[in-house]
Amino acid sequence: MRVCAAPPFAADAPRVEQARWRAHDLLRLARLAPVPDEPAWVRGAFARAPFAVVRRAQAAAGFVAAGVRGTARSERFGTWIDVQDIESSISPESLLAVEPVAQRASLPAFVALAALRDSADLLNAFAWGPTGSAGFELAAQVPTISETSDLDLLIRMPERCDAAPIEALFEALTHAAQHARTRIDAQIETPSGGVALAELAARKPSVLVRASDGARLVADPWIPG
Template sequence: MRVCAAPPFAADAPRGDDARWRPHDLLCVTRLAHGDNEPDWVRGALARAPWVVVRRTCAAEGFVAVGVRGGVRSERFGTWVNIEDIESYSSPEHLLGVDPLRARRALPAFIALATLRTSASPLRNHVWGPTGSAGFELATGVPTLTASSDLDILIRLPQRISRAAIDSLAQALAQAASRSGTRIDAQLETPAGGVALAELAAHKPRVLARASSGAQLVADPWHTP
């Protein structure tokens, strides 16, 4: 997040970990309290679509760390929502059952998504779903993707998969992206946090894992202390 509001709770308040909502989930909110240093565009964005995305940040009990999306990539605001103000939510995997509007289906990212939803998809045996602009548009119905947008996806991998399987998955997604005329950015949800598939496929000795406690380099995202 480029700008973030101060927490609406004390620094020493007990932190909660409400399992109902996970990073990348989209929350429909009935209200969102004004945050300090809130950008001017935030209220207009919420008027168009009262949806926020769950962030990887610990919050005090009764709150969820969320982000507000504006109309352009540079418009991102990190803030906090009271759980009493959450009306509904959509997870990435839930959004696989939502089709884009007919007039929007020719966008490269939606073409790529349609390819990955087929029975021949390399993701057919995984729990996964769209995030980013594609996920936001499917959840809200508000046009968000552009012709140059990547397709962002989240793949849940609580159990280890082999290096060969990682390489095969990365190659298959790259081929699907090339056929669709876009790029597919895949993040793996592992016990250590969110890890980019591209980093694992590059066989780096350590990869960056993003968790609610912060980001850190790990040698094995499936091994946690």
């Protein structure tokens, strides 16, 4: 997040792992509690689309770490949601059943998503779905992506996957991106946290894992940290 609010709970309050909501889930909110030093754009963004994206950070009981999106790439605000203000949640994989409005379906990110959804046998072995701008637009039903937007994907791999299928998956996504004239940025969700598919496909000796307690380099992301 570009900017993050101070937690509304004591610094020494016990932090808990939230099992009900996972990173990249979209939360529809009944209200967004104002916080000190909140950027000026936040209220307008929330009025336009009353959603927040679950982020990777631990919170005290009764709160969820989430982020609010504005209309510009620089407008990202990390905040803390009272669970009582959550009306519903949407996972990335559930968004595969949602179509963009007809006049926006020809945008490159949506073209790539449609092609993957309809024909990607490699992907269909996993739970997966769009995140980022494309996922937000599908969930909130407000224009969010542009002609130059990447397609961000989350692919869940709770079990270890061999190098060959990972490399084949990376090649398939690269081909789909080139055909749609966009870029696909895929993140693999492992027991340790999120890892870029590109790093796994490169067979690096260690990869950067993003988890709720921070980012770290690990040799094997399928061994929980």
